[in-house]
Amino acid sequence: xxxxxxxxxxxxxxxxxxxxxxxxxxxxxxxxxxxxxxxxxxxxxxxxxxxxxxxxxxxxxxxxxxxxxxxxxxxxxxxxxxxxxxxxxxxxxxxxxxxxxxxxxxxxxxxxxxxxxxxxxxxxxxxxxxxxxxxxxxxxxxxxxxxxxxxxxxxxxxxxxxxxxxxxxxxxxxxxxxxxxxxxxxxxxxxxxxxxxxxxxxxxxxxxxxxxxxxxxxxx
Numbered sequence: 001x002x003x004x005x006x007x008x009x010x011x012x013x014x015x016x017x018x019x020x021x022x023x024x025x026x027x028x029x030x031x032x033x034x035x036x037x038x039x040x041x042x043x044x045x046x047x048x049x050x051x052x053x054x055x056x057x058x059x060x061x062x063x064x065x066x067x068x069x070x071x072x073x074x075x076x077x078x079x080x081x082x083x084x085x086x087x088x089x090x091x092x093x094x095x096x097x098x099x100x101x102x103x104x105x106x107x108x109x110x111x112x113x114x115x116x117x118x119x120x121x122x123x124x125x126x127x128x129x130x131x132x133x134x135x136x137x138x139x140x141x142x143x144x145x146x147x148x149x150x151x152x153x154x155x156x157x158x159x160x161x162x163x164x165x166x167x168x169x170x171x172x173x174x175x176x177x178x179x180x181x182x183x184x185x186x187x188x189x190x191x192x193x194x195x196x197x198x199x200x201x202x203x204x205x206x207x208x209x210x211x212x213x214x215x216x217x218x219x220x
Contacts, residue, residue: 002051048195087164104125147171
């Protein structure tokens, strides 16, 4: 599904150039559950943001289902992020003044929420054990519950690609295992390709695809 070829990323800090990625080439198969592993500062989150068209590489190419992200116009990249990619972040990114259900529906609020979308959002929250917490606001939810809301929000549009940046970084071990199990189950049903950035090796299962990065380069 994703082909990364000779990708480098350099951040500018004033006049100082800080390399984040150095000549990365890899492939991510369609339908896979892929982990990008590496220590803090290795460049793994930088690669994830490039895959989601949240940033652009300094050099190299990234194609998703044969379409070059670099060749897209700004409008096409916006459409890609809105329609084809679902994002899950470590800090949940929930809106404090909205309920759990409303947070799941946030991507659809600008255009209006159809009854079908609301029903699907309620179904996802039920599946994730939050049926009784739909009307609770983020400050009334535990960290694990907030992350489940974030997962439901990302999956509501049934994206082809799900990108998760340290989705268990704020959670304890039991919640982390449960969150990843939920994510695996739902994405298998939706036939989504999943890419998870983490520094933990314990969550890898047989059959998972693994990309290891160290100091901005692919590691053996």
